[in-house]
Amino acid sequence: MASQLSFTGFAWKNLWRRRLRTLLTLVGITMGIGAFVALVGFSRAFEHEWMRMYTSSGIDIAVVQSNILNSSIDESLATKIGAVPNVAEVAPMIFNLMDLTPEVNALVYGWRANSYELDSLTLLSGHRFHDGSPEILLGDLLASNLGKKTGDMLSIQGTNFTVVGIFHGGSALEAGSVIMPLDQMQIVAGMEGKVTAFHVKLRPAPTGESYDEYVRRASAAIEAALPGTRAFPAAERAANNSIVVLAHSVAWGTSAIALLIGILGIANTMAMSVFERTREIGILRALGWKGRHVILLILTEATALGFAGGLLGIGAGWGALRLLSTLPQTASIVSATVSPLHLLESLVIAIASGLLAGAYPAWRGARLSPVEALRYE
Amino acid sequence: MSSPLGAGSPISARGPILEACGLVKSYDEGRVEALRGVDVKIDAGEYVAISGPSGSGKSTLLHLLGGLDTATHGQVFYKGSELGKAVDLDSYRSRQVGFIFQAFYLLPTLRAVENVQVAMLAVNQKANHRAERAAALLEELGLEARMKHFPNQLSAGERQRVAIARALANDPAMLLADEPTGNLDSVNSAHIMEILRGIREQRGMTMIIVTHENDIAHNAPRHIRIRDGRIES
Numbered sequence: 210m211a212s213q214l215s216f217t218g219f220a221w222k223n224l225w226r227r228r229l230r231t232l233l234t235l236v237g238i239t240m241g242i243g244a245f246v247a248l249v250g251f252s253r254a255f256e257h258e259w260m261r262m263y264t265s266s267g268i269d270i271a272v273v274q275s276n277i278l279n280s281s282i283d284e285s286l287a288t289k290i291g292a293v294p295n296v297a298e299v300a301p302m303i304f305n306l307m308d309l310t311p312e313v314n315a316l317v318y319g320w321r322a323n324s325y326e327l328d329s330l331t332l333l334s335g336h337r338f339h340d341g342s343p344e345i346l347l348g349d350l351l352a353s354n355l356g357k358k359t360g361d362m363l364s365i366q367g368t369n370f371t372v373v374g375i376f377h378g379g380s381a382l383e384a385g386s387v388i389m390p391l392d393q394m395q396i397v398a399g400m401e402g403k404v405t406a407f408h409v410k411l412r413p414a415p416t417g418e419s420y421d422e423y424v425r426r427a428s429a430a431i432e433a434a435l436p437g438t439r440a441f442p443a444a445e446r447a448a449n450n451s452i453v454v455l456a457h458s459v460a461w462g463t464s465a466i467a468l469l470i471g472i473l474g475i476a477n478t479m480a481m482s483v484f485e486r487t488r489e490i491g492i493l494r495a496l497g498w499k500g501r502h503v504i505l506l507i508l509t510e511a512t513a514l515g516f517a518g519g520l521l522g523i524g525a526g527w528g529a530l531r532l533l534s535t536l537p538q539t540a541s542i543v544s545a546t547v548s549p550l551h552l553l554e555s556l557v558i559a560i561a562s563g564l565l566a567g568a569y570p571a572w573r574g575a576r577l578s579p580v581e582a583l584r585y586e
Numbered sequence: 587m588s589s590p591l592g593a594g595s596p597i598s599a600r601g602p603i604l605e606a607c608g609l610v611k612s613y614d615e616g617r618v619e620a621l622r623g624v625d626v627k628i629d630a631g632e633y634v635a636i637s638g639p640s641g642s643g644k645s646t647l648l649h650l651l652g653g654l655d656t657a658t659h660g661q662v663f664y665k666g667s668e669l670g671k672a673v674d675l676d677s678y679r680s681r682q683v684g685f686i687f688q689a690f691y692l693l694p695t696l697r698a699v700e701n702v703q704v705a706m707l708a709v710n711q712k713a714n715h716r717a718e719r720a721a722a723l724l725e726e727l728g729l730e731a732r733m734k735h736f737p738n739q740l741s742a743g744e745r746q747r748v749a750i751a752r753a754l755a756n757d758p759a760m761l762l763a764d765e766p767t768g769n770l771d772s773v774n775s776a777h778i779m780e781i782l783r784g785i786r787e788q789r790g791m792t793m794i795i796v797t798h799e800n801d802i803a804h805n806a807p808r809h810i811r812i813r814d815g816r817i818e819s
Contacts, residue, residue, distance in 0.1 A: 212697065213717040214696065223695065489693055495654055496705040496708060497677065497709070500676075579654045
């Protein structure tokens with residue numbers, strides 16, 4: 210039986226004839242998709258961990274300053290928030306990303322010793338801290354990375370703290386974090402009398418009202434009672450807090466640049482390929498290939514590059530995430546979990562990149578006059 | 587099974603299959619005129635040789651008759667329908683015309699059998715039919731042992747035989763050959779012309795050959811001489 214030539218087989222032969230160029234192009238798109246999988250995957254996992262933290266702590270609403278240029282809010286407003294109907298508990302808090310050692314940074318929280326948020330943590334050793342004391346609780350992942358145990362000392366921003374307990378939390382963010390008394394955090398962060406946000410726990414929703422509607426109604430009541438503040442449902446706050454927003458921005462920005470480089474790589478390869486194959490395209494046109502056949506051939510080649518680069522990029526990005534999730538510097542804020550939807554999205558972007566990059570060379574190839582192309586030297 | 591070379595039904599009713607009226611082809615914004623008003627009528631099943639000096643316009647005429655190019659002025663009619671208007675040029679080239687070129691124009695990345703199949707990709711033939719027909723054509727042309735060879739592994743004569751198989755792949759009504767023996771030695775040249783003669787006799791198909799070789803031109807039942815873009819005789 211003679212070998213059969215299929216359309217895709219023909220496209221593959223065209224790509225394989227310039228192996229080195231094809232492989233280099235693949236490296237470009239692999240890096241772009243790898244960056245997208247790793248960075249955007251990281252930022253989404255980061256947001257997901259925030260949501261898990263809110264959920265496990267029982268937080269319903271986060272109250273912050275409405276002025277985006279001012280990230281702090283007076284601690285004294287806690288009393289007014291507590292007076293709003295349906296508010297069960299109010300926990301003023303500060304959070305910040307801090308360098309603990311030259312190699313390790315972590316989220317540091319300032320909570321009151323009686324905060325309801327502490328109730329969701331499982332103490333593996335030691336006890337809770339006391340307000341007014343230089344004491345801290347360490348998440349188990351961070352304690353392991355730092356090699357600290359209960360009773361050890363840890364210097365944060367020039368102040369020595371005693372590790373009074375090791376805990377396990379409901380999210381990777383907590384497992385890799387430090388929690389200290391709010392008043393101590395205010396000193397360390399230079400925010401005396403101020404907090405980053407209030408975490409509000411509501412009374413149970415009345416029968417007949419959905420949770421989302423109940424939270425929205427309570428948020429509106431808080432904003433009405435405290436002009437100049439914004440009250441976000443926890444899910445919304447998980448997505449829009451400054452660290453998550455920064456992570457999303459950096460991830461998308463960096464990925465976009467990497468993807469653009471990958472797309473330009475494919476476009477360059479396909480443009481060169483069409484240029485080099487001018488006479489061959491002329492032959493195909495002489496044999497009766499329609500312009501759309503030429504477009505289909507070139508787009509098949511470009512899409513194959515995008516698809517292969519996408520698969521390799523997913524592998525590379527996932528590998529990078531797994532590596533980051535094991536490094537002490539990043540383990541506390543990176544999860545190796547990547548959602549299937551994100552992988553599918555990455556593959557779709559890779560294929561779309563191929564189509565986009567191949568569009569112009571394909572159009573150019575289809576427009577070649579058969580006789581002019583045959584004369585091409 | 588009938589021979590692939592003679593797969594088409596012989597054309598019984600003779601009549602004009604191609605008609606060119608007032609063909610003008612100019613380049614460089616009219617400063618160069620390759621054809622200056624050519625009228626020609628070719629009957630179905632006719633064997634026509636077109637000869638003339640270099641630059642006389644014979645290849646340009648073949649390209650216009652084959653739908654590879656369009657005229658600056660004038661029309662070409664296939665069975666009474668105007669090319670480029672009533673007849674789509676791509677479909678015309680893929681289904682009605684088989685081209686043979688002096689430089690063979692085989693695709694270097696494809697094996698001989700794949701080079702024949704590539705013509706059939708344009709007309710949505712089934713994959714197994716494409717492969718079987720390509721193999722049968724190559725076998726008829728004595729290339730059964732060379733099917734899996736790439737063009738650079740074939741002799742010039744073998745390459746031209748692969749090109750002939752490719753030209754016949756879609757069972758066209760006409761074969762248009764532009765200096766088919768121009769890159770061949772005398773032995774291979776004679777062999778290729780023998781093959782073309784056999785194909786024409788088997789199928790009774792229309793054949794137009796552009797040549798500068800007197801032997802080939804004089805052996806054709808009809809010989810058109812062209813000079814300076816005009817038909818001399």
